[in-house]
Amino acid sequence: MADCDLCTVAIPTVVPVRIFVPRFEHSYPEGIWKGLCESCLKSAKETADKLASSSSCGTAGKCNLCGAIAQLQPVQIFRPSFSKGQEEDSVMLCKKCLAAIQKADKEWQEQKANEHAEHH
Ligand SMILES: [Zn+2]
Numbered sequence: 422m423a424d425c426d427l428c429t430v431a432i433p434t435v436v437p438v439r440i441f442v443p444r445f446e447h448s449y450p451e452g453i454w455k456g457l458c459e460s461c462l463k464s465a466k467e468t469a470d471k472l473a474s475s476s477s478c479g480t481a482g483k484c485n486l487c488g489a490i491a492q493l494q495p496v497q498i499f500r501p502s503f504s505k506g507q508e509e510d511s512v513m514l515c516k517k518c519l520a521a522i523q524k525a526d527k528e529w530q531e532q533k534a535n536e537h538a539e540h541h
């Protein structure tokens with residue numbers, strides 16, 4: 422089992438996303454791998470897509486994934502909740518992380534399509 426780095430849900434497979442953490446720049450110049458569940462991946466990707474066509478410059482703060490101080494965009498997620506099943510929440514992500522998620526989503530969809538093709 423793995424935990425989603427955004428909503429913390431425990432699932433068998435998370436989607437790998439390569440994130441550049443400014444704090445780990447020297448020890449991990451290639452970036453580090455984070456894992457997102459498909460629901461967070463989709464939500465973050467939609468935010469990234471919308472951002473491309475909007476003029477919103479975001480809110481300054483600390484990115485929930487890489488910890489960078491940057492202009493952030495809110496991404497709506499659902500956290501697992503014991504009382505309600507799931508609870509709506511939002512995380513703040515920087516443009517770099519959103520771009521990394523867009524890329525990861527594309528690769529993930531391609532990988533899924535390939536797997537599908539191989540099985541048939
Ligand atoms: Zn998640």
Ligand SMILES: [Zn+2]
Nearest residue numbers: 484487515518
């Ligand atoms: Zn970030």
